[in-house]
Amino acid sequence: MxxxxxxxxxxxxxxxxxxxxxxxxxxxxxxxxxxxxxxxxxxxxxxxxxxxxxxxxxxxxxxxxxxxxxxxxxxxxxxxxxxxxxxxxxxxxxxxxxxxxxxxxxxxxxxxxxxxxxxxxxxxxxxxxxxxxxxxxxxxxxxxxxxxxxxxxxxxxxxxxxxxxxTDIFPTGWSAIDWAELKGGETVVVWGCGPVGIMAMKSAWLRGAGRVIGVDILDYRLEKARLAANVETINGKDVDAVEAIRNMTGGYGADVCVDAVGMEADHSIWTSAKNIIQGEMGTMKTLERCFDAVRRGGTVTVVGVYGTPFDNFPLHQWFDKGIKMRGGQAxxxxxxxxxxxxxxxxxxxxxxxxxxxxxxxxxxxxxxxxxxxxxxxxxxxxxx
Missing domain, CATH: 3.90.180.10 (Medium-chain alcohol dehydrogenases, catalytic domain)
Known part of the structure; x- marks a missing residue:
């Protein structure tokens, strides 16, 4: 064959x-x-x-x-x-x-x-x-x-x-929202407008979200998210996405942030060099952005793949903001x-x-x- x-x-x-x-x-x-x-x-x-x-x-x-x-x-x-x-x-x-x-x-x-x-x-x-x-x-x-x-x-x-x-991407997007335990009316921000991210956006509407926002750095993926999932979008290369999300939510941040990117997020040469020293692959920049953009007491779910340990995990921020976090394979x-x-x-x-x-x-x-x-x-x- x-x-x-x-x-x-x-x-x-x-x-x-x-x-x-x-x-x-x-x-x-x-x-x-x-x-x-x-x-x-x-x-x-x-x-x-x-x-x-x-x-x-x-x-x-x-x-x-x-x-x-x-x-x-x-x-x-x-x-x-x-x-x-x-x-x-x-x-x-x-x-x-x-x-x-x-x-x-x-x-x-x-x-x-x-x-x-x-x-x-x-x-x-x-x-x-x-x-x-x-x-x-x-x-x-x-x-x-x-x-x-x-x-x-x-x-x-x-x-x-x-x-x-x-087989995968719809249940994976559904998991990201199911784990967040929406009650209805929440603002959900999905980082990454690829296939899993768009499925998470569709799932958020089905589970009663009041507002759904997609974040990406590529215009064609943002356009696909708008067309396929009827969401608001933010281009993270054009504006500070975290500040934009806070401005859209009265300064508080999103109720739920979904990391649908994982370790292959766009990152700098400096990050790649640091990875060699620390035995890491890729970056956890998207997860850090989620921690920044979620409101206090909010929820971050992770369906983007992370395959290695990462130093400087923002444990202090997770503790201070009281963030609920869930992730894994769907x-x-x-x-x-x-x-x-x-x-x-x-x-x-x-x-x-x-x-x-x-x-x-x-x-x-x-x-x-x-x-x-x-x-x-x-x-x-x-x-x-």
Whole structure:
């Protein structure tokens, strides 16, 4: 089969690899009909997360069940499904606590530490050996473990593009807002107008926010946020975003700030030099901006990825302002059934962020375009 294979940073290739096979009787083999490039894939592409071996990429995918393990009784060949990006068993200590992203059975590198290179949580499709080393879904076929727990059937009345983002970015944006526990009427500021940020904005409206503001430094992403999520926007290169937010909120700051950027935020040469000395990757500038812009007693949620420790974490500011903070990988399994219903009933539209819908053969070029923020690229869908 053909698949998108990571070889080393900035080196993606579409090449022929072995077809997947059933390895456990809870597996299914899926014929992929649509997959996507996620901003998190760029962390591997740019070397922010280490991966020594070649690996099939992709954790946002859907398709048709081709082969079914004998212990999978809820799916049959021909079923059309979307697949949550975390790989979770559904029955371990943490899965039973509704914490599927902390599954103790799916990842051989699992452990309680959550350290830099050891003791990670649940496995993820196509997301380094640290997270299980599973082949991803940017391929013609993919093996889906624990298929009696993860995949969800999709109505034939919905296109792939309407439901593909139920795999990751919509549940991730929903998590950012769900964790903030909105009561109604809050001002929510989302830092980062990429795909996850826009999904967080859509989720904020659905959960009763009174005002939603997007912050970015790229005009085309701000325009996409305005069009797709009907939000106010701030260009952080043109104005001091924190001061602008305070001016828009009577001097107090936002009730909720969402960090949908993470460690790959734009940063200076000085920061890069400091990273070498301190063993860090990227920057926590966006998180610092969130701490500045949130009101006292407000909430900061983090769905942008941070892969290393950071010195000078603003612990004093968190303590003085009494900020509530929550973050992590999205527990997709907990939300996906409700989110499917929101799509089916027309309460939310997901496919309006797609800017590039191309054959998988173009994947290497599209990684480069997406990474370099060319062609006003917001979201790429690949067709195997």
């Amino acid at each position: 053909k698949a998108v294979v990571f070889h080393k940073p900035k080196d993606m290739r579409v090449e022929t690899v072995d077809d997947p096979i059933i390895e456990d009787q809870r597996d299914v083999i899926l014929k992929v009909t649509s997959t996507a490039i996620c901003g998190s894939d760029l962390h591997i592409y740019n070397g922010y997360l280490p991966q020594a071996k070649n690996m099939i990429m992709g954790h946002e995918f859907m398709g048709i069940v081709e082969e079914v393990g004998s212990n999978v009784r809820n799916l049959v060949k021909g079923d059309r499904v979307v697949v949550p990006f975390p790989i979770s068993c559904g029955s371990c200590h943490f899965c039973n606590m509704d914490l599927p992203t902390h599954c103790e059975n799916s990842n051989d590198n699992y452990g309680p530490e959550g350290a830099l290179l050891t003791g990670k949580g649940a496995a993820l499709f196509g997301y380094t050996d640290l997270y299980g080393g599973y082949s991803g879904g940017q391929a013609e076929y993919v093996r889906v473990p624990y298929a009696d727990y993860g995949p969800r059937k999709i109505s034939s009345g919905l296109t792939d593009e309407q439901v593909l983002f139920l 527990p997709v399994h907990n939300y996906i059934d409700h989110l499917i219903d929101l799509v089916q009933t027309g309460k939310v539209t997901l496919n309006d962020i797609i800017t590039h819908n191309v054959p998988m053969a173009d994947a290497a070029k599209m990684y480069d375009i997406f990474n370099n923020k060319e062609e006003n690229c917001v979201k790429v869908v690949l067709k195997p």
